[in-house]
Amino acid sequence: MNVVHCSVFAVFSLASLSFADEPPMPIEPEAVSLGRPVEFSRDVRPILDANCTACHNISSDESDLSLETVEAMLKGGGRGVAVVPGKPDESLLLAVASHRREPVMPPPDNDVQAKNLSPRELGVLRQWILEGAAKGETSGSMVAWRPLPGGFKAIRSVALSPTSRFVAAARGNQVEVHDLQLGDPPTNLVDPNLASLTDGAAPLYPEGAADRDLVQAVAFSPDGVTLASGGYRAIKLWRRVGLTETKPLDLAGVNAVAASADGAILAVAVGNEVKIVTAADGAVSATWPVPAKATALAFSADGNQVAAACEDLSIHAWSRVDGQAAPPRMSPSPVTAIVFAGDRIVTASEVGILHVWIPGAEQPERELKGYTSRVTGLLPIASQPNALISSGEDGTVRVWDVTNESPQRAISHGGPISGIAITPDTGTVASCGSDGAVRFWKFSDGQKVAESVGLIPRRRDEQHAAQTLEWRKQLAAVADGHVKEAEAAVKEREEIQKKAVEAKDAAEKAVPEAKKVSDEAVVAAKAAAEQAAAEPEDAALKKQAEDAKTKADEALAKVVAAEEALRSAERAITLADDALKANRERLTARQQAKTAADEATLAAEAESNAKKEAAAQPVAATAIACTTDGSRFVTGYADGTLQTFSAAGQPLDAAIVSGGGVKSIETGADGFAAVLSPDGVVRRMDIAGRWEYTATLGPPHAAPLDLAPSPIVDRVLALNFSPDGTLLASGGGEPSRGGELILWNIADRSLSKTFPEPHSDTIQSVVFSHDGRTLATAGADKFARTFDVASGSLQRSFEGHAEQVLGVALKADGTAITSASADLGVKVWDVESGEQRRTIAGHGKQVTAVRYVGLSEDVVTAAGDKTVRLYKTSSGQQLRVFGGPTDYVHSVDVNDDGSTVVAGGEDGVLFVWDGKTGTQLHRFEPTAAKVPTATAAR
Numbered sequence: 001m002n003v004v005h006c007s008v009f010a011v012f013s014l015a016s017l018s019f020a021d022e023p024p025m026p027i028e029p030e031a032v033s034l035g036r037p038v039e040f041s042r043d044v045r046p047i048l049d050a051n052c053t054a055c056h057n058i059s060s061d062e063s064d065l066s067l068e069t070v071e072a073m074l075k076g077g078g079r080g081v082a083v084v085p086g087k088p089d090e091s092l093l094l095a096v097a098s099h100r101r102e103p104v105m106p107p108p109d110n111d112v113q114a115k116n117l118s119p120r121e122l123g124v125l126r127q128w129i130l131e132g133a134a135k136g137e138t139s140g141s142m143v144a145w146r147p148l149p150g151g152f153k154a155i156r157s158v159a160l161s162p163t164s165r166f167v168a169a170a171r172g173n174q175v176e177v178h179d180l181q182l183g184d185p186p187t188n189l190v191d192p193n194l195a196s197l198t199d200g201a202a203p204l205y206p207e208g209a210a211d212r213d214l215v216q217a218v219a220f221s222p223d224g225v226t227l228a229s230g231g232y233r234a235i236k237l238w239r240r241v242g243l244t245e246t247k248p249l250d251l252a253g254v255n256a257v258a259a260s261a262d263g264a265i266l267a268v269a270v271g272n273e274v275k276i277v278t279a280a281d282g283a284v285s286a287t288w289p290v291p292a293k294a295t296a297l298a299f300s301a302d303g304n305q306v307a308a309a310c311e312d313l314s315i316h317a318w319s320r321v322d323g324q325a326a327p328p329r330m331s332p333s334p335v336t337a338i339v340f341a342g343d344r345i346v347t348a349s350e351v352g353i354l355h356v357w358i359p360g361a362e363q364p365e366r367e368l369k370g371y372t373s374r375v376t377g378l379l380p381i382a383s384q385p386n387a388l389i390s391s392g393e394d395g396t397v398r399v400w401d402v403t404n405e406s407p408q409r410a411i412s413h414g415g416p417i418s419g420i421a422i423t424p425d426t427g428t429v430a431s432c433g434s435d436g437a438v439r440f441w442k443f444s445d446g447q448k449v450a451e452s453v454g455l456i457p458r459r460r461d462e463q464h465a466a467q468t469l470e471w472r473k474q475l476a477a478v479a480d481g482h483v484k485e486a487e488a489a490v491k492e493r494e495e496i497q498k499k500a501v502e503a504k505d506a507a508e509k510a511v512p513e514a515k516k517v518s519d520e521a522v523v524a525a526k527a528a529a530e531q532a533a534a535e536p537e538d539a540a541l542k543k544q545a546e547d548a549k550t551k552a553d554e555a556l557a558k559v560v561a562a563e564e565a566l567r568s569a570e571r572a573i574t575l576a577d578d579a580l581k582a583n584r585e586r587l588t589a590r591q592q593a594k595t596a597a598d599e600a601t602l603a604a605e606a607e608s609n610a611k612k613e614a615a616a617q618p619v620a621a622t623a624i625a626c627t628t629d630g631s632r633f634v635t636g637y638a639d640g641t642l643q644t645f646s647a648a649g650q651p652l653d654a655a656i657v658s659g660g661g662v663k664s665i666e667t668g669a670d671g672f673a674a675v676l677s678p679d680g681v682v683r684r685m686d687i688a689g690r691w692e693y694t695a696t697l698g699p700p701h702a703a704p705l706d707l708a709p710s711p712i713v714d715r716v717l718a719l720n721f722s723p724d725g726t727l728l729a730s731g732g733g734e735p736s737r738g739g740e741l742i743l744w745n746i747a748d749r750s751l752s753k754t755f756p757e758p759h760s761d762t763i764q765s766v767v768f769s770h771d772g773r774t775l776a777t778a779g780a781d782k783f784a785r786t787f788d789v790a791s792g793s794l795q796r797s798f799e800g801h802a803e804q805v806l807g808v809a810l811k812a813d814g815t816a817i818t819s820a821s822a823d824l825g826v827k828v829w830d831v832e833s834g835e836q837r838r839t840i841a842g843h844g845k846q847v848t849a850v851r852y853v854g855l856s857e858d859v860v861t862a863a864g865d866k867t868v869r870l871y872k873t874s875s876g877q878q879l880r881v882f883g884g885p886t887d888y889v890h891s892v893d894v895n896d897d898g899s900t901v902v903a904g905g906e907d908g909v910l911f912v913w914d915g916k917t918g919t920q921l922h923r924f925e926p927t928a929a930k931v932p933t934a935t936a937a938r
Contacts, residue, residue, distance in 0.1 A: 155904025192564035230716025243655035263668030432621035450649025596881025731763030
């Protein structure tokens, strides 16, 4: 999670600003008497929340200033303290808020529509400062929620789902989820618990909100099903509900189903009857008898007529307006499909011939030939009343004009086709076959635009297993490098030990030799002394005695030195032995680690091969349909799998349908599909999908709005899921007081672990290692740190940044950590030694976020200088700049293969780029504010 930058209260970094031709007039504070001391939480904080803390909070701290706590104001920002206790006239906050000093605050025409403080509000602020700017008490039970200024557009955090389909963006207390593959309008997540909150008599959130406070962090789980968002003392969990089976129609023994063009009405063949039912609830509105089981059904384009083909070759038609039946006709051969084409009925047959019937005629008007075997699909083309599209077991898709006996064109699917579908605008045709392939074609020219072979879950399992194998290979390479380093260290220590032994051997020889020389010198000195004593007047003998004594002393000193050298050599051998032993033990440990890494790689390779083989196993696609709005194709398979694709052929969701397979699919306008299974049951499937609120972490489960018991002390600034999705790490803390790092158990939504004193200031970013054993954090105390997840113990601190560390990332192989800082730098560190490998310079303002690209050494960064960049950490080389942002960028994310990069910032625009080329793919502008946001007054 990143520190935020705003333009509302830039007092403490801007020397001068001009917002209008004429300077605003000063505002005189009123004299205020409350009959009691002014309280910060009760009286002052609501004023600041309404006009200042939208930008000056613990996450954004514009110009390094937060106005949320008294401590932060006393600490001040780039131009000093904001408040001088007891001296309101010397307090910069009061001076700029009362327009007595430039630049005045809030500035005119500011982005978040903050208003000038009123004379009374200024009076309250002045009186509080005059009384000493007391901190007062702060607790979760003293929260008073007030609306923020309207027009809040800044994006504080972004997250990209693992499949790169969804992007979550946090704006104010809203969380928007964009579907990049469908391109639908964003979904605004709504916490239903907030519906009861009011602002006076009116709802506080009339159109819903994700949180009461600013959302500073969002994160997807590894499976992309869960989204977490962090607010004030609470974390919200949201769940993606994809393809979901709902209540089946209350009918048994169904043999065929057809839907009206709008999907609201179904025709259902049950026994020897055709029933008309409402798609939403299965209510029967009409029943018509038929002489034999109906095998195919169809509605006319306006839904007023229904046709059926039966096993006895009879063809029937009814009016839904008056229930009248047309005279039956007899097909020359068994019918596989039936449709309306204008005022005609067209049937497809087992022998590959299409028969065209005009109203009232007993015999076909014409035969459309071209197939050599069974026709498997037949659809009208809405934009062309006399046109049809068909598919056959011969592997072709054909387009027909029912007034002409020859097909207009044909498309080769590449194998037997089991079904076709076409978008209502006739832009795309999709065909599916017994080989499990779904292919998507341009209707206009027959060009293939996409292809999907196999089941989506299996393909994703295959991709995950392949990525895991690549990661295991990286770990094995690291382990191999560690073994080689340890082997070199052992060899070096062996050389040192060898030299130590040689030195000891030499010392051992030197001691007796020195003693022998010393003993001889002592004897000689004694003899010389005796001679000199015998002839005391002989100067020469006296001189000889003195010289002999000197030699004896020198020889004795050499003995002492030799003995000390021997002791030193013995100590050196002990040290060399100990060091060699330690290095050999280290080598053994690293060899064992390498063996484990190699075994894990072999297991991952076997798993990858198994997943690849499973993905390659064909599962026959048995049915396909397009939704009435043209946004999705829905495909059914022989094993009961139901899959959805975008109109462009991108895989979306998958689920298993009860009933032992999929026989046919009809879609409705309400986001549901009617799926007929071989067991004769029609099941309603929710194919639109949705995001829904599931839980709040922090407050009691039974009282999610009660923040007082929450173990979270302040705003949640960072979130990250463990690689297996079982844990969620949250980071935050109280500004200038201490950081907070908590692990949450996702299964039972309980607090799993709290890390004691992880940082001395707020934690701005947190990330799990690829193996889930380590947590890396970035702190406002200028440190990056790593912690052991199992024990909660500190592993290492990385010191070197001159300002707050705002972002942190861990390389997948665990060898490097990269940190981003307000000091404008990005640093790359060696995880094992803690040494700094490299500093990447070049950013013009604070670097707010950093992310590694999958398993690579590349990182993407976001910065306050309006840039998003891609770097190679091994060289510091800038590989790419992603253009578009016009203001401070707060957050960035990237998918594993680096193909998609997303970012958001102060301009409120959510950017999506092609990570390989830098091309801008999407630009989502902020929408008009509909929902009032709110913030905590504590």
